Amino acid sequence: MTNLNFSKTYKDLDGPKGKPIVGHIFDLEKDRLHLQYEDWAKEYGELYNLKFLNINVTVSTNPDTNAYIFKNRPNKFRRFKKLADVINEVGVDGVFTAEGESWKKQRKVTQKALDNKNVKAFFPSILTVADRLKNYWDTQVSKGDQLDYPLSKDFIRATVDVTTNLAFGYDMNTVENQTNDTQEHVEKIFPQLNKRVNSPIPLYKYFKTAEVKDFEESLKYIREHLGKFITQAEERLKNDPSLYENPSNFLEAMLASQDKDDPFTWDEIFGNLYTMLLAGEDTTSNSLTWTSYFLSKYPEVQEKIREEIRQVLGENGKIKSFEQIQQFQYTSAVFKEVTRLKPVTPNLYMQCLEDTVVNDVLFPKGHFIITQLSSAARSEEYFEKAKEFIPERWLKEKDEPVVGCPFHGHKKADAMKPFGGGPRLCPGKFLAEVESVVFLVTLMKDFEIEFYDKDLEVEELFAFTMQAKNLKLNFKKRHQVSDKLKGELNYSN
Numbered sequence: 001m002t003n004l005n006f007s008k009t010y011k012d013l014d015g016p017k018g019k020p021i022v023g024h025i026f027d028l029e030k031d032r033l034h035l036q037y038e039d040w041a042k043e044y045g046e047l048y049n050l051k052f053l054n055i056n057v058t059v060s061t062n063p064d065t066n067a068y069i070f071k072n073r074p075n076k077f078r079r080f081k082k083l084a085d086v087i088n089e090v091g092v093d094g095v096f097t098a099e100g101e102s103w104k105k106q107r108k109v110t111q112k113a114l115d116n117k118n119v120k121a122f123f124p125s126i127l128t129v130a131d132r133l134k135n136y137w138d139t140q141v142s143k144g145d146q147l148d149y150p151l152s153k154d155f156i157r158a159t160v161d162v163t164t165n166l167a168f169g170y171d172m173n174t175v176e177n178q179t180n181d182t183q184e185h186v187e188k189i190f191p192q193l194n195k196r197v198n199s200p201i202p203l204y205k206y207f208k209t210a211e212v213k214d215f216e217e218s219l220k221y222i223r224e225h226l227g228k229f230i231t232q233a234e235e236r237l238k239n240d241p242s243l244y245e246n247p248s249n250f251l252e253a254m255l256a257s258q259d260k261d262d263p264f265t266w267d268e269i270f271g272n273l274y275t276m277l278l279a280g281e282d283t284t285s286n287s288l289t290w291t292s293y294f295l296s297k298y299p300e301v302q303e304k305i306r307e308e309i310r311q312v313l314g315e316n317g318k319i320k321s322f323e324q325i326q327q328f329q330y331t332s333a334v335f336k337e338v339t340r341l342k343p344v345t346p347n348l349y350m351q352c353l354e355d356t357v358v359n360d361v362l363f364p365k366g367h368f369i370i371t372q373l374s375s376a377a378r379s380e381e382y383f384e385k386a387k388e389f390i391p392e393r394w395l396k397e398k399d400e401p402v403v404g405c406p407f408h409g410h411k412k413a414d415a416m417k418p419f420g421g422g423p424r425l426c427p428g429k430f431l432a433e434v435e436s437v438v439f440l441v442t443l444m445k446d447f448e449i450e451f452y453d454k455d456l457e458v459e460e461l462f463a464f465t466m467q468a469k470n471l472k473l474n475f476k477k478r479h480q481v482s483d484k485l486k487g488e489l490n491y492s493n
């Protein structure tokens with residue numbers, strides 16, 4: 001500590017008053033944890049303390065502090081050990097929970113599998129999933145307007161298909177085979193993880209309730225199922241040794257390492273397949289579901305996306321090339337604004353690996369810091385008209401090299417970090433953005449959505465990821481554009 005300069009330590013920070021001995025353990029509102037952290041930040045400032053028995057935790061909503069923490073991984077900070085242990089316990093022992101050298105090795109292969117070049121090469125498979133989605137939706141609306149339609153389920157299926165295709169080289173096709181069980185088992189994982197991470201005593205280890213047993217059955221199913229993918233890929237490599245040099249997907253790339261000095265173990269391969277499935281599906285599908293919330297709230301945004309579709313693809317055109325995705329600037333801005341207002345992973349859990357000074361505050365080795373993301377992203381401090389949904393804030397002014405957000409002026413566009421940051425920035429960010437634009441274009445081109453019940457309040461439900469509770473939508477074939485709108489939007493069809 002001798003070389004560190006600081007004027008305060010975390011102990012000088014304020015925070016809500018906890019109960020004697022237990023501290024804040026019983027104060028946490030598990031279903032709205034991120035909102036509770038945001039509320040406390042309004043009262044106690046951007047850095048404040050909580051206590052769980054004898055464990056001190058600082059919550060940081062400060063973008064600079066958070067950026068520093070993100071940037072200084074894996075050397076100075078790691079993810080919460082308890083979080084990693086709970087995730088590993090269910091077998092998801094991969095790049096998300098790995099640390100140090102093991103993380104570096106796993107990150108390298110993950111990042112390569114998801115880099116721009118690979119996503120581009122994989123693009124035709126995304127289009128295939130989008131075509132299936134369109135056909136499925138056509139069938140649904142051909143029966144008439146679909147009231148209270150479970151659109152979020154379709155987004156889950158589409159993102160599962162994209163991820164399993166890219167990562168495992170397996171076409172699960174859950175969009176067409178609506179009966180696929182895998183995703184139903186996978187859906188149970190995040191809510192259960194949330195419960196386990198937030199239980200001070202791991203009762204699930206000692207009392208096998210029906211819920212615990214059901215969850216364990218799901219884990220068994222997933223283990224067997226993913227195991228089959230590994231066996232199939234091993235066969236492919238045996239039959240075609242050229243795949244060792246040029247693996248065609250993430251799973252093959254991991255298996256190909258068996259040939260090298262530092263091979264991955266079966267558990268590492270399994271854990272990373274599992275990680276990809278979980279990390280790629282829940283986050284992206286929830287973000288798309290939140291997008292459908294804003295589209296229903298603002299029908300004019302649906303129209304603007306349609307106008308962009310017309311401009312980029314022409315009348316009755318289809319997405320054909322990867323390059324066209326870059327032209328969907330407004331649609332991309334819609335998605336970006338959704339990730340600002342509804343960041344689906346609002347809390348990231350960090351721990352200091354050494355005594356560290358961040359923004360003049362000393363945090364000792366082992367100290368826990370929750371990097372809270374939704375607070376800054378929705379704060380007037382960093383974004384003008386912060387509470388409003390304004391996709392245009394992310395559009396470049398014509399002929400002007402505007403960087404980031406024209407609305408925030410002197411404020412900070414990088415105060416939002418829905419994909420984390422630093423060396424552990426989400427490696428699936430690009431894939432998520434590309435597939436989301438493709439699915440939104442598919443949705444808006446031929447269909448429209450509206451609230452099933454305008455008076456039903458849609459709530460943010462925290463279940464490890466942040467989900468939309470009470471979102472009920474009607475799903476319809478696209479209406480004819482009115483003459484008035486045609487004039488306003490310069491529609492010609």
Ligand code: HEM
Binds near residue numbers: 163275276281432
């Ligand atoms: C809208 C969609 C998504 C969001 C909002 C999101 C968000 C995040 C966040 C916040 C993190 C933690 C980053 C950090 O600690 O700094 C993360 C990590 C990760 N994400 Fe994503 N993600 C999304 C989609 C995806 C997709 C599509 C994949 C892959 C198919 C993916 C794979 C991963 C992996 C493997 C990690 C762990 C990285 C590491 O620890 O080094 N994510 N994601």
